[in-house]
Amino acid sequence: MDIKNPVESPVTFNLHRLEYLVAFAVTIGFILWHFTDINWFAAIGLFLYIDLLGYIPGAIAYRRSADGRIHKAYYVLYNSMHSLLSVAAVGLLWMWLIGPEWALLALPFHVFGDRGVFGNFLKPFGLPFEPEDTPLVHQLTALLKRRSATDGPVPLPYEEHPATIAAVGAHR
Known part of the structure; x- marks a missing residue:
């Protein structure tokens, strides 16, 4: 994959996933290391908002669609909420308004898990919303x-x- 050929083979896709699995494992390590320091109410909220805003609406629309076609806004919502840029912005905003805390590990845990464990990356408009x-x-x-x-x-x-x-x- 390069700037002129933004396509991955199954091998490079799995290597890409492996990189996220390593990051996921590191995140799990930090979570276990600081387990008692984590505000679990905040962590669960930070973990869930990504899918509540970014995945669930599109998944519902996709399942209700007779032909699997849904509005592009659902893709934009998914990609926006699952972007490392947006979770970094949420984390920075949280640290500025509330302060740094270990609950913020829920953000990379979610994104790294989606990509590394499930193979779910950002969604292009030309493919179905759900894996098919x-x-x-x-x-x-x-x-x-x-x-x-x-x-x-x-x-x-x-x-x-x-x-x-x-x-x-x-x-x-």
Whole structure:
């Protein structure tokens, strides 16, 4: 994945998840280390607000939708609430208004857990709100796998794969 190709293969996706799993484990370590210092009422509230505002409304709309299509606002809500930038802003605002406290560990615990444990990253408008097999994503994944399936240098040129021409030939 790079600036010109913002797509991950299953391997790089899992490596990306692994980075968040490590951060999740570190967060758990801090939670256990400071377990008795945590204001659990505040921690639970900080953990829950992310999904109460960012996930639950979209999940309800998605389940009520006959065709799985929902308004983009639900994606924006999810992405806003699950952004490391917004949880950092909430944490900084909390520290400014209330003061620093270990309950704030609930914020990275939530986001790192979603990404590392569940594989839920920010949601693009072009995919279903809830995880679903998407044929186009499977086609792209298979194409990337074929382009990397060689003992020699990678990636193989597009022209060496007839399926590539059929799949993306019209878009070249």
